[in-house]
Every structure is written in C-alpha cells, then in structure tokens.
Amino acid sequence: MSLELVCPAGTLPALRAAVDHGADAVYIGFRGATNARNFPGLNFSEVEAATGIRYAHARGVRVFVALNIYPSPATWQIGTETIDRAARLGVDALILADPGLMRYAADRHPALRLHLSVQGSATNWRAIELYRREFGIQRAVLPRVLSVTQVARLVKRTAVEIEVFGFGSLCVMVEGRCALSSYATGHSPNSQGVCSPAHAVRWDETPAGRESRLNGILIDRYAPGEAAGYPTLCKGRFRVNDVVFHALEEPTSLNALDVLPTLAASGVKAIKVEGRQRSPAYVGQVTGLLRRALDLCAAAARAAPGDELTGNASDGSIEPWAPPADLLAALDALAEGRTHTLGAYHRPWQ
Template identity: 75%
Template sequence: MQVEPSSRVELVCPAGSLPALRAAVDHGADAVYIGFRGETNARNFPGLNFSIDDAATGIEHAHLSGARVFIALNVYPMPKSWAAATAAVDAAVTVGADALILADPGLMKYAREHHPRLRLHLSVQGSATNWRAIEFYRRQFGIQRAVLPRVLSATQVERLIGRTPVEIEIFGFGSLCVMVEGRCALSSYATGHSPNMQGVCSPAQAVRWEETPEGRQSRLNGVLIDRYAPGEAAGYPTLCKGRFRVNDDVFHALEEPTALNALDVLPRLIAAGIRAVKVEGRQRSPAYVAQVTRVMRRALDHCLDGTSAAVPPTVTDALDHLAEGRTHTLGAYHRPWQ
C-alpha cells in the first residue's frame, strides 16, 4: 500500500543499499530514493543498488514508518536497453514504489500509458531549468514533481515556483555537480560511456589507482586525474574535480571538491513554496546516510516550526564534517546580482 504525500516539505534522502534505506527511514527521512541494479539509474556502481526483492523489502519497511520510496530510472536508454528500462518501470509498480523519477520522455510516455495511476517525478537529469520546460512535461506526461538542476539561483527558484503547479524539489546537501545535470559529456569523452545513458560519471572498469614514488594517483581510462600526497584523502576520480597542470600550476581547473549546502537559504525557499529538500549520495555508506539524515531532519524541523528564520550554526558545522572536501558552498543559489 502506497503512502500519501505529506503537505509539509519533505526530506528526501538517498539509499544505495537496504541498510542505507533503513538508516534514512529510521533517522527521519520522509522519503527515500533508490535505484535498481544495472544501467537504468544514474548511480550504476558495482555492489550498489537494489534487487527486486530488496526493493520490496525496503519499501515495506519505509511504509510501516510512514515514509515513501521513489525509484530512480533516470537515464536515457538506448534502443538495445529499452526493454530493460520498461521492465524496470513495471518492476517499480510491482514492488509498490510511491513514485518514479524519470528523465527520458519515452519512458514517461510508457509509464503514463501502462501505469496511469503511477506518480511521476521529473529527474534532475531532465535538465528542466525553466517553468516552460516543466509545464511541457506536466501537460505531456502528467509529472507531479520536478527536481531542479543545481544551476538556478534562489531568486530563479522563487520565480519558477510561481509559474507552475508542479511540486518543486531542490537539492539541499551533497556533492556538487559542476555540469548541468543531463548534459555532461566529459566522462563520455574520456571513457566512451555516457553518464546520461550508462548511469555513472566514472565507470569502475575505467578507474585505475597507482602507487608511485610521487604519491598515490588515479587515472580514468589512462587519463591522469589526480595525485595525492601521503595522508591526503583520495576522492573517487571524476574529470570535473581532478587536478590538472595549466601552464606551470597544478590545481582544480574545473571545480574544487566541495559540498552544496543550502541551509542558509532554506527558510527563504520554504517560504517560496518548495515541496521537498533532497540529499545527494546514493553511493554513500549507511553510516553517512544516517548522520546526514539526522542533521538535515533537525535543520528542516527548525525551519518549519516557525520559531526562527535562520538555521543554527551548529547544524551547519555538523554538516561540514560530512561535506566533500570538508567545505561547503551555496553554489548557484547565491547570486545577489539577480
């Protein structure tokens, strides 16, 4: 039995495994998003994601606690993978998912025709950055929620909400993508595998770690991504967050590893009418999911109880300990010139 959506702002948390799903639900998530194993979702890592049986078990656990589960089928399938993609849509219905997170218009059409009562959310991979795009998906496919790409300012989010009846979900915390989601071509340039179709920025089979006299270094399909000093934390290698030699300097030429943290503008966005706050991180451990969910639950409850407009600094500090690079940014949310 599906759970009805709450009228309050939802906290939507990630789960790449059944223990992570339980951690999210047990620490206060209103909803959890997951993916099936294989190339039907944008976190296609070995050992990650759910079998059909695990998804059914996780959904049952969530529903018993009053939480919802969304299944991400957020890639653009090629003709050879179309049957697997539509089978995943059918499987999501069979296990009782509360919504599907979709990017591909063909899959939206399939879902609406074959499962007309199924709730559809437009994925961030759909790259809908204006209200007209969102309205197109609503009129054509009946989407009920849109997840906004992390390229819009708070002012733009406010204006967009005022122009569409579609529920708006924003990213509140997690690893920051420098690209417009759904339009990245960097890793496909290096590996031949597109994150928009095969579901992962840096395919595991293309990643190599090497111990050298100069330090540990990582490569993506032969391309040197980074080199780490002794004792320096080594992140998963992605082209956009690698360090490269430019002229005589070596630095993060495209984007420094940092986390998006929207707590400073969260009260403003809630007042504007957002319906959900999303945490990135389906590739993260259950312990990470538990910690982030607990802190974000505290922050969101603080904003919703009406006692204060600002989130306490102690909450932001707690998230900084979990942030990529141990630093955070408002990203595009902070554009005072708009």
C-alpha cells in the first residue's frame, strides 16, 4: 500500500517546489487569521491560490486549503468567506477544525471534500466518527499523540482516511487543546492561528548569556557559542524541582521514517509534512527526501510481501526496513535542533 505525500506551502514558490519534488498533494492557507500558520509574509491571496492550483493540477498534484482556526462571532464571516473562496477556486479538499464551519461547508458546498484538521483534536475513532456522521468528512489528520500501535487500531475502526505527520516541527501537546501560547501572549493556534508569535519574541544579550523571551517570560538562556532556537514556549528550558532542563520537550523534529512501513501496512492513507512557514528551498528538499523514502519503502514492501511488514515489533520498528543513513542525515540537517524523534509514535517518548 503506498502512502500519499502531503506537503506544506506558505508561498507560491514553495508550492512549486513541493510539486516539482514529488508531493502528491500540497496544503496551503489564505492570508489572515484563518489558519494555523498565520505568519507575516506568508500564505496566499485568491489570485496566487488560483495560480498555484493551476500549476499543481497540470502536474497531477492536488491542493488542499487549511482553514483550521476556531472563529469567534467576530471572525465568523472571515471563516465562511474563506470556505466560499476555496469552493470557488476548485480546491481538492478543505481542512477544517471547527464544527460550525463544517456545518456551513457541508450545507453550502456539499460537493467539497472535507478533511478534519489536526486542530480538530480527534484522537480516537469515535470522535472521527462524529465528524463523518455529521459532516461527511473523508479524511482526518491525527494529532501527534498516538503510538504506532494506537494508530493501527484506530485505522481499523474507521471508514475515514487517516493522515498522520511524518516530518517537521513537533507539537508536544494535543493540537487544538493547547492554550499555552494564549496564556503567555494572548494569541493561540485555536483563536489566531499562531503559537509563540514572533511579535511577542524578544532577544536580549545579558551577562548571563543570550536570552529569549516571549511577552517578557524567559523561555531560554544560551551560553556563549550555544546554538539558539526560536523560543517556542514548550521547547524552552525551565526549572522544575530545582533542576533546569527542557521540561516539556527539547528543540527537535518529528521524523517518522523508521515507522513508515508500519504506518503503510496499518492502512494509513497519507503522510503529512509540517512547515508552511518554511522556505521554498526547505520544502523542496524535504519533499524530495520524503518522496525517496516513500518510494524505497514501497519497493521494500513489494520485495518482501506478507507479514514481515505488518509491524508487530513492540517498539513499532520493522526489521526489513532501515531508512538509508544518507537520507536520515540529510533530513537531520534540515531539522529543528538538527536532531529527530519518533515522538509519540514510540511509546517510551511518552
């Protein structure tokens, strides 16, 4: 079973890079507070989206539009206008989190394919079933909290296609259920489509070292020569019981390469790459590397059909498959913190 590769694009050049390097689908967002990457200089106007969709469709690649904030009464109309715009443009799917917007989309645009966003926070088959029964969703993106075993069990219980994250920044918290950013800065993924927003970041050079702050709260402090990362608040160093460490998570990337065959054998439909805020060069490189990994993985499955690829090892790894070292090294070089983790796919991480 082959996995579909779904890649991010924050700009038209990034969309072209993803298409040219082997994405099966690209996901984009419109400008403004409508999606979970509402960053300055990012996202598509209607004209750019139309251009991007033409470019992708001409090459057999689909385009999904993410509208994954939860609008308040004040921003509701922006949400419905975005849905209408996506329908008008002929996008291949709309990625939604908010049930109210799902109701609107299902009623007004019944032919439009709906995906439940990772921000929809559905971590079990019953939650997914609710959105299928009510709004006819055809795919759900799983939050980064399930082990490979749990993913496999969930896939067996649902008629909805399942998409999971394969590479990119790691959300430590269940997506859609995290208010850490609004607690510190007043802006959250659910409400404004941002986490640890750039406008709240301050860097200070102090005698104690370089400090990163978020709305004045010290997120991390770096010794001279130590590599400093963006102050995403769950990846800072804090003091707990008199020990200073990365108390929530280290600055690291998710990389699911080790479990790709297991995910494929479980019936997962698509692998998603995080990173609409990334450069076109990054998107092109990551897309190309993951394309190669997926093709190798599919070839390995064809070469060794049967139960060898069913993923019965307790840690989720599969014997016949080892991702090529050069592939892992190339992805690590692109990763946050230059290291990777299997995250929740691997039970001990939890």
